[in-house]
Structure formats: C-alpha cells, structure tokens
Amino acid sequence: MKRILVVEDDVMLNSGLCYNLELDAYKAVPAHDAATALKKIRDKTFDLVIMDVNLPDGDGFELCKKISAAQDVPIIFLTARDLEADVMKGFDLGADDYITKPFNSNIFRKKVAAVLKRWAEPANQKLYLCGDLVIDFDKLTAAIKDEPVVFTPTEYKILKIFTSNPNVLLIRQVLLEKLYDVDSNFVDEHTLTVNINRLRNKIEAGDRKYIKTVYGMGYLWAGDKE
Structure with a gap:
C-alpha cells in the first residue's frame, strides 16, 4: 500500500484529503505542521508528500528542501499561493506538481495517481x-x-x-x-x-x-x- 504524507494545517481539509486518498486505497498520514512532517519523514518511508506552502511553524518551500534531503520522494504542493513566482519556485525546488486552492477533488486524485505512476515506472534503458x-x-x-x-x-x-x-x-x-x-x-x-x-x-x-x-x-x- 502506498504511503502518502499530507502536510496541511487546516485540520478539516487535511482530514478531507486523507479521506479522498484512502478512497483510492492509499495509506494517508496527516501532519499539521512542518516539525511533525519532518519527524514522520525521518521515522518512516513515504511514496508521496502533499504539502501546503503556508504552515504555522515554517515555509513549505523550506520544508520541501529538508524533505528532499532526507528522502527521495515525489512532492505535490497544494496551496492557495497561486502567483506565478510561487509556482515557478515550487517547480524549481523539484516539485512534481503544484495544485492551487480551491481545487476539484477528482482532479486532485487523478494528479496523485499520475505522479505515483510516473515514479513507479522503470526508466527506459537508453x-x-x-x-x-x-x-x-x-x-x-x-x-x-x-x-x-x-x-x-x-x-x-x-x-x-x-x-x-x-x-x-x-x-x-x-x-x-x-x-x-x-x-x-x-x-x-x-x-x-x-x-x-x-x-x-x-x-x-x-x-x-x-x-x-x-x-x-x-x-x-x-x-x-x-
């Protein structure tokens, strides 16, 4: 079962995201701040991280750097910060997708599946x-x-x-x-x-x-x- 870390400080939204992920048979693990997310990343291996940029104890972009240093894991930003500069920064940090709020839950699930599939596919020997x-x-x-x-x-x-x-x-x-x-x-x-x-x-x-x-x-x- 794929393990997905959901880093979102809005408790209700976090629960909703986890619910949608579990509909697709993923194991969703919630974290409501950067410190908790880092602890979970260091304790367990994850197949995907979904995170907000605005967190109560830090910046999601900085958290992305720390997570990438700890684990080779795909990252999806899910945030209300929709300025082009923010989107570009997210991708420059190596994010696999950048979803802005508000969002459609079905599209969210499709994008999660697409990212996980890309990472699961073996590289073509060439x-x-x-x-x-x-x-x-x-x-x-x-x-x-x-x-x-x-x-x-x-x-x-x-x-x-x-x-x-x-x-x-x-x-x-x-x-x-x-x-x-x-x-x-x-x-x-x-x-x-x-x-x-x-x-x-x-x-x-x-x-x-x-x-x-x-x-x-x-x-x-x-x-x-x-």
Missing part, C-alpha cells in the same frame, strides 16, 4: 546523445559539455517523449496526455508551460535550440536536426 547533450534514461543522469544537469522526474519524462519523437510536431493535448497518462481535461496546461520553459533554461544556450514552439499548436524537438 542513452540519448545530441550535440553536447547526453541523457541516460536508465540512470536518470544528464550532462551538457560534461557538466552535470539536474532534471526532475517530470522533466525526464518530457525529454523522453521529445527524444522519442524527433522533428515531430506534438500538439499540446497529445503531449499532455502522454505526459500525465490521464484524460487531458484533468491537466493544468500552465504546468506544462512551466516545465518546458525550465527545460529550455537548462539545456539551451547560444545558437543551440532543442525545443521549437509551434505557436497555437504545440512543440517540436529539433535537437536532432542540424
């Missing part, structure tokens, strides 16, 4: 080489000009989709379906845009452009096209 970029999809490592590049699990999945479909236009709806493996209606397109922009910042420099935007349609991996 070494991808393109110019200065090297990606090992088996070991989940990457480098540009022999300098290591750190990608999140979501970024690796986007890269796998792109590199498996070089020079092929992937419309946004198709890409979202492949990425989340759920009905595209449950996908936040902003999440995709944030991840694509973050990938560009990590791998593109100068004249070397890997991801081409086809405005109004989607994206194309042009890395294999010299």
Whole structure:
C-alpha cells in the first residue's frame, strides 16, 4: 500500500484529503505542521508528500528542501499561493506538481495517481546523445559539455517523449496526455508551460535550440536536426 504524507494545517481539509486518498486505497498520514512532517519523514518511508506552502511553524518551500534531503520522494504542493513566482519556485525546488486552492477533488486524485505512476515506472534503458547533450534514461543522469544537469522526474519524462519523437510536431493535448497518462481535461496546461520553459533554461544556450514552439499548436524537438 502506498504511503502518502499530507502536510496541511487546516485540520478539516487535511482530514478531507486523507479521506479522498484512502478512497483510492492509499495509506494517508496527516501532519499539521512542518516539525511533525519532518519527524514522520525521518521515522518512516513515504511514496508521496502533499504539502501546503503556508504552515504555522515554517515555509513549505523550506520544508520541501529538508524533505528532499532526507528522502527521495515525489512532492505535490497544494496551496492557495497561486502567483506565478510561487509556482515557478515550487517547480524549481523539484516539485512534481503544484495544485492551487480551491481545487476539484477528482482532479486532485487523478494528479496523485499520475505522479505515483510516473515514479513507479522503470526508466527506459537508453542513452540519448545530441550535440553536447547526453541523457541516460536508465540512470536518470544528464550532462551538457560534461557538466552535470539536474532534471526532475517530470522533466525526464518530457525529454523522453521529445527524444522519442524527433522533428515531430506534438500538439499540446497529445503531449499532455502522454505526459500525465490521464484524460487531458484533468491537466493544468500552465504546468506544462512551466516545465518546458525550465527545460529550455537548462539545456539551451547560444545558437543551440532543442525545443521549437509551434505557436497555437504545440512543440517540436529539433535537437536532432542540424
């Protein structure tokens, strides 16, 4: 049974989240502050952490760093802080999703299932080489000009989709379906845009452009096209 830590100081909301998770046969463990969450993380292994950003004894972003240092575990932020800067910061810290309040409980459950599935899938054994970029999809490592590049699990999945479909236009709806493996209606397109922009910042420099935007349609991996 998958164990999920729910870090939310609103007792009623925390109970509701745990109830919804247990409907899907997960073991939901509540924590109402950062200190309790850290203690539980250090005592037990979890398959997923769902956390608020505003906590009574600390900042969820700082808690995310401490949890990531203690365990290699996927993290979903669930918060009322919906400014673009906050969303970007969450993803930059390695979050696998960022859900803003208010939210639909069915979409929440779908997103939880999608994150857990992505982490459960074994990496495809393949070494991808393109110019200065090297990606090992088996070991989940990457480098540009022999300098290591750190990608999140979501970024690796986007890269796998792109590199498996070089020079092929992937419309946004198709890409979202492949990425989340759920009905595209449950996908936040902003999440995709944030991840694509973050990938560009990590791998593109100068004249070397890997991801081409086809405005109004989607994206194309042009890395294999010299």
